Amino acid sequence: xxxxxxxxxxxxxxxxxxxxxxxxxxxxxxxxxxxxxxxxxxxxxxxxxxxxxxxxxxxxxxxxxxxxxxxxxxxxxxxxxxxxxxxxxxxxxxxxxxxxxxxxxxxxxxxxxxxxxxxxxxxxxxxxxxxxxxxxxxxxxxxxxxxxxxxxxxxxxxxxxxxxxxxxxxxxxxxxxxxxxxxxxxxxxxxxxxxxxxxxxxxxxxxxxxxxxxxxxxxxxxxxxxxxxxxxxxxxxxxxxxxxxxxxxxxxxxxxxxxxxxxxxxxxxxxxxxxxxxx
Numbered sequence: 419x420x421x422x423x424x425x426x427x428x429x430x431x432x433x434x435x436x437x438x439x440x441x442x443x444x445x446x447x448x449x450x451x452x453x454x455x456x457x458x459x460x461x462x463x464x465x466x467x468x469x470x471x472x473x474x475x476x477x478x479x480x481x482x483x484x485x486x487x488x489x490x491x492x493x494x495x496x497x498x499x500x501x502x503x504x505x506x507x508x509x510x511x512x513x514x515x516x517x518x519x520x521x522x523x524x525x526x527x528x529x530x531x532x533x534x535x536x537x538x539x540x541x542x543x544x545x546x547x548x549x550x551x552x553x554x555x556x557x558x559x560x561x562x563x564x565x566x567x568x569x570x571x572x573x574x575x576x577x578x579x580x581x582x583x584x585x586x587x588x589x590x591x592x593x594x595x596x597x598x599x600x601x602x603x604x605x606x607x608x609x610x611x612x613x614x615x616x617x618x619x620x621x622x623x624x625x626x627x628x629x630x631x632x633x634x635x636x637x638x639x640x641x642x643x644x645x646x647x648x649x650x651x652x653x654x655x656x657x658x659x660x661x662x663x664x665x666x667x668x669x670x671x672x673x674x675x676x677x678x679x680x681x682x683x684x685x686x687x688x689x690x691x692x693x694x695x696x697x
Contacts, residue, residue: 423527423538426492430523435469437461437516437548441601442468448597449637460511463640463648464633466546466554470520471603482618483605492527494538496562498619501628502539503654506556508647508697518548525557535564566620575657575687580680584642585668588634590626592661598630624661631659631667631690635679638667639694642677646696653692659683 439457445465446454455462474485487493512518525541540560546553592610599609607614608625615621632653639648659665659681669679679692 423492423494426524426527426540428524429490430521431490432522433470433472433520435518435520437469437512437514437518439514442514444597445601448594448601449634455514457515459514461514463506463508463636463651464629466512467629467633468601469518470544470546473603474605479605483607483611485605490522491524491540491542491560494540494562496536496538497565499560499562501655502559502561503628503652504556504558504632505650505652506554507650508554510551510553511647512546512548512553516548518546518553521545521547538562575683575685577686578680578682578688580668580678580688581670582666582668583670585666585682586638587664587666589664590659590661592624594630595624595626595661598627602627602629621658622660623663626659626661626665628655628690631655631681632692634667635669635681635690635692636694638669639677639679639692642669642671643696648694649697650695651692653679653690655690656688657683659689665689 439454442461442465443454445468472485478486480486482497482499484499487495521544523543525543526539528539530537530539538561540562542558542560544554544556544558595609599605604627608619608621609627610624612624615624632651635653636648636651639651663684665684666682667679668682669677672678675696677694679694680688681690683689
């Protein structure tokens with residue numbers, strides 16, 4: 419690790435947000451819920467990612483649509499960056515209509531070498547509190563990597579053979595991706611600019627947001643919970659999913675009572691793995 423990146427460890431920032439009922443209603447419509455959570459009710463797990471996102475001026479964005487390098491996060495020069503996974507602990511309900519604060523701190527910056535070159539991992543802790551009560555703690559992993567060489571073939575999908583006890587199909591159309599980008603104020607162009615996604619980042623089509631898939635997996639977990647509340651949800655992105663290609667959310671209960679969850683891509687590949695535990 420370079421000295422300049424070491425200096426980012428421990429850096430902190432604080433943001434405030436109203437858990438606005440209008441935004442909650444819009445997310446419910448985007449996810450095709452029949453009824454949105456109302457004022458005073460608990461915000462569903464994963465929906466906290468709508469809030470606290472930086473409102474960077476358009477002139478302050480990089481060519482990929484992300485905020486330009488520097489600021490709170492270190493200015494790592496590698497061209498590709500993405501949300502690789504998170505470890506979340508839910509401690510108390512975050513209520514619709516409440517005011518909340520998110521305190522963020524950079525825990526570590528690590529350099530690694532992967533199959534396709536250099537990687538940097540930045541781990542950020544987010545602590546969300548409302549009405550003087552800590553509601554959730556999340557450790558988020560952000561990965562920076564090299565662009566693949568021009569013309570390099572995509573990795574061949576490997577079939578994932580885990581047996582599911584239950585599951586459901588998701589049809590990720592462009593409207594879903596557009597709405598989710600808007601609600602989370604996510605300017606990353608791979609989610610809405612097909613020409614950019616193909617020509618600049620080498621994807622075959624628009625990419626489904628990792629946190630969207632993680633939100634849907636949490637929704638699936640809650641549906642199997644028989645009224646129980648999530649205590650923890652850990653997820654890791656493995657391979658991308660794309661607009662217009664149906665994928666499956668699947669899972670099973672483990673012997674310790676936790677749920678093993680995953681998203682299985684259209685070619686049978688593992689796209690995301692996750693674990694859910696109960697309060």
